[in-house]
Amino acid sequence: MSSGYKSWILLTGFILFYVAYLLLGALVFSTIERPVEDKLKSDIQVLKEEFLNQSCVNATSLENFLEKVLQANKYGISILPNSSASSNWDLASSLFFANTLVTTVGYGHTTPLSDTGKAFSIFYALLGVPFTMLVLTACVQRLMHPVTYGPIDMCRQRIGLDPLAATAVHFAILLLLVVLGFFVVPAVVFSHIEDTWSFLDAIYFCFITLCTIGLGDYVPGEKPGQKFRSLYKISVMVYLFLGLMMMYLVLRAFHRMADLHGLTSFFQLPHCDEDTEEDKEPIIEVGHEDQHEAEASAKPLDPASQTSYNTINR
Amino acid sequence: MSSGYKSWILLTGFILFYVAYLLLGALVFSTIERPVEDKLKSDIQVLKEEFLNQSCVNATSLENFLEKVLQANKYGISILPNSSASSNWDLASSLFFANTLVTTVGYGHTTPLSDTGKAFSIFYALLGVPFTMLVLTACVQRLMHPVTYGPIDMCRQRIGLDPLAATAVHFAILLLLVVLGFFVVPAVVFSHIEDTWSFLDAIYFCFITLCTIGLGDYVPGEKPGQKFRSLYKISVMVYLFLGLMMMYLVLRAFHRMADLHGLTSFFQLPHCDEDTEEDKEPIIEVGHEDQHEAEASAKPLDPASQTSYNTINR
Numbered sequence: 339m340s341s342g343y344k345s346w347i348l349l350t351g352f353i354l355f356y357v358a359y360l361l362l363g364a365l366v367f368s369t370i371e372r373p374v375e376d377k378l379k380s381d382i383q384v385l386k387e388e389f390l391n392q393s394c395v396n397a398t399s400l401e402n403f404l405e406k407v408l409q410a411n412k413y414g415i416s417i418l419p420n421s422s423a424s425s426n427w428d429l430a431s432s433l434f435f436a437n438t439l440v441t442t443v444g445y446g447h448t449t450p451l452s453d454t455g456k457a458f459s460i461f462y463a464l465l466g467v468p469f470t471m472l473v474l475t476a477c478v479q480r481l482m483h484p485v486t487y488g489p490i491d492m493c494r495q496r497i498g499l500d501p502l503a504a505t506a507v508h509f510a511i512l513l514l515l516v517v518l519g520f521f522v523v524p525a526v527v528f529s530h531i532e533d534t535w536s537f538l539d540a541i542y543f544c545f546i547t548l549c550t551i552g553l554g555d556y557v558p559g560e561k562p563g564q565k566f567r568s569l570y571k572i573s574v575m576v577y578l579f580l581g582l583m584m585m586y587l588v589l590r591a592f593h594r595m596a597d598l599h600g601l602t603s604f605f606q607l608p609h610c611d612e613d614t615e616e617d618k619e620p621i622i623e624v625g626h627e628d629q630h631e632a633e634a635s636a637k638p639l640d641p642a643s644q645t646s647y648n649t650i651n652r
Numbered sequence: 653m654s655s656g657y658k659s660w661i662l663l664t665g666f667i668l669f670y671v672a673y674l675l676l677g678a679l680v681f682s683t684i685e686r687p688v689e690d691k692l693k694s695d696i697q698v699l700k701e702e703f704l705n706q707s708c709v710n711a712t713s714l715e716n717f718l719e720k721v722l723q724a725n726k727y728g729i730s731i732l733p734n735s736s737a738s739s740n741w742d743l744a745s746s747l748f749f750a751n752t753l754v755t756t757v758g759y760g761h762t763t764p765l766s767d768t769g770k771a772f773s774i775f776y777a778l779l780g781v782p783f784t785m786l787v788l789t790a791c792v793q794r795l796m797h798p799v800t801y802g803p804i805d806m807c808r809q810r811i812g813l814d815p816l817a818a819t820a821v822h823f824a825i826l827l828l829l830v831v832l833g834f835f836v837v838p839a840v841v842f843s844h845i846e847d848t849w850s851f852l853d854a855i856y857f858c859f860i861t862l863c864t865i866g867l868g869d870y871v872p873g874e875k876p877g878q879k880f881r882s883l884y885k886i887s888v889m890v891y892l893f894l895g896l897m898m899m900y901l902v903l904r905a906f907h908r909m910a911d912l913h914g915l916t917s918f919f920q921l922p923h924c925d926e927d928t929e930e931d932k933e934p935i936i937e938v939g940h941e942d943q944h945e946a947e948a949s950a951k952p953l954d955p956a957s958q959t960s961y962n963t964i965n966r
Contacts, residue, residue: 408730444867456853463863536767555726
């Protein structure tokens with residue numbers, strides 16, 4: 339089996355296993371947290387009724403009541419009647435939580451309520467975070483040829499730019515496309531779907547999310563009575579995954595450009611790592627030897643280009 | 653000036669500039685958000701008094717009141733009297749916020765209230781996140797010799813382990829020390845300082861923080877009347893920085909071990925990048941040529957060891 343096929347099968351396997359891992363996590367979180375949430379919800383309703391039945395409301399009783407309300411709210415349990423219909427731990431929401439955990443975004447609008455949930459979060463993220471990094475790296479690895487090496491070569495061969503200029507022009511175009519496709523367009527969509535979000539709020543959400551900061555002051559699909567809530571949550575998860583992939587790709591393209599321009603040497607930082615054979619696989623199948631020649635001719639100025647041959651051919 | 657000195661001066665410059673960047677961010681956040689917070693705080697107190705002065709409290713008025721209380725709470729403004737004394741946007745808290753923003757932890761227990769604050773957060777993180785990565789990378793780079801290469805060489809030369817075994821043993825010991833020093837011991841300290849945190853809560857906090865997930869359900873120094881609050885917040889920031897550095901170091905040591913054991917080749921992922929000259933600088937000063945010889949003899953089995961020479965000596 340050729341190395342290219344093996345690499346694609348491996349990647350498909352990774353992605354399928356990743357989806358299965360998220361589903362499994364969602365099931366476990368939902369099973370652990372749903373009963374605790376139901377208990378807290380009914381407790382808070384009882385509390386509300388008791389408060390309303392009081393003959394007189396003074397500052398102390400109000401403060402005691404509010405303290406409990408705010409405590410429950412911290413765990414994502416709202417006392418408001420229109421919020422109590424939807425659960426934070428149904429399958430779609432648990433899947434969303436599992437996804438924000440392993441991508442390290444961690445909005446924190448829902449957090450595990452029970453000690454079991456907390457312990458499972460640690461265990462789940464311990465495997466899930468490196469696994470997500472692995473899947474993202476593997477995807478980016480496959481995208482480097484069509485998105486980075488290919489267009490740079492085209493710039494050089496068709497327009498006749500020198501390698502440094504070609505890399506810089508390519509990076510500028512890539513950055514512009516990512517900003518448009520993963521910030522501006524999604525922000526327009528989010529500000530239309532979410533009634534209370536302005537365009538700035540939506541851009542702020544996209545940025546805070548794709549940098550994995552995840553403050554959680556804006557979380558999509560949380561308004562009461564959200565239409566197609568599950569589908570919406572899953573779409574946001576896909577956006578998150580693709581967005582992170584593109585951020586990683588931009589970072590790698592930037593690292594490579596900085597390397598070519600001597601910035602990494604200046605800051606004495608690790609050089610951009612050479613990619614494995616599959617990365618630079620030509621679209622038209624060539625013989626193994628020809629392929630290496632093609633690679634060698636394609637990147638004559640890359641200072642570390644000999645690296646990959648030492649590594650690959652060992 | 654020798655390359656080693658230059659490298660240390662560069663690193664010190666980075667760190668000083670990083671601290672200045674955090675202080676500047678804190679000042680700007682504090683200036684932007686403090687007035688908005690004060691306004692919201694007084695609004696919510698007026699609301700509370702109005703509610704208490706009502707002749708009868710019914711479900712609708714309570715729900716309207718609670719909706720506003722929860723909305724303010726989302727922005728970190730608590731209606732409870734003992735919480736209103738401390739500000740979320742004093743200098744120490746703003747510094748803490750700036751730090752959680754650029755490290756991508758993003759607890760979200762305080763979030764910018766104004767549009768100016770949100771826009772500034774985007775701009776600040778846009779420069780700050782890559783800058784933090786740069787500072788962390790530069791620090792880890794300097795730590796790789798004393799923490800990774802040095803001990804591995806010692807394992808090999810003194811105990812006579814083969815390179816693969818030496819790397820594995822070193823990784824296991826490093827992992828154990830990091831778990832003890834950056835998870836278990838801080839968790840003991842946090843569970844003592846924070847009254848409401850159990851040991852599991854504290855371990856969960858350390859883990860969620862150092863993975864940069866930052867759910868924000870546990871944030872240190874937030875209890876009302878916290879003693880030495882500013883000092884405590886700054887200590888947590890130092891813990892966060894050192895902890896992230898160690899996580900990155902462990903990740904790099906793991907990547908290197910995976911590389912040596914052929915795992916990266918199996919998954920067709922980028923190989924662990926060779927480090928620049930300063931990384932492997934011997935503690936005892938040797939001549940330039942001798943140093944290269946020492947490096948070559950130190951890592952004979954590293955498949956990509958020739959790389960660094962091609963890159964360094966070009």
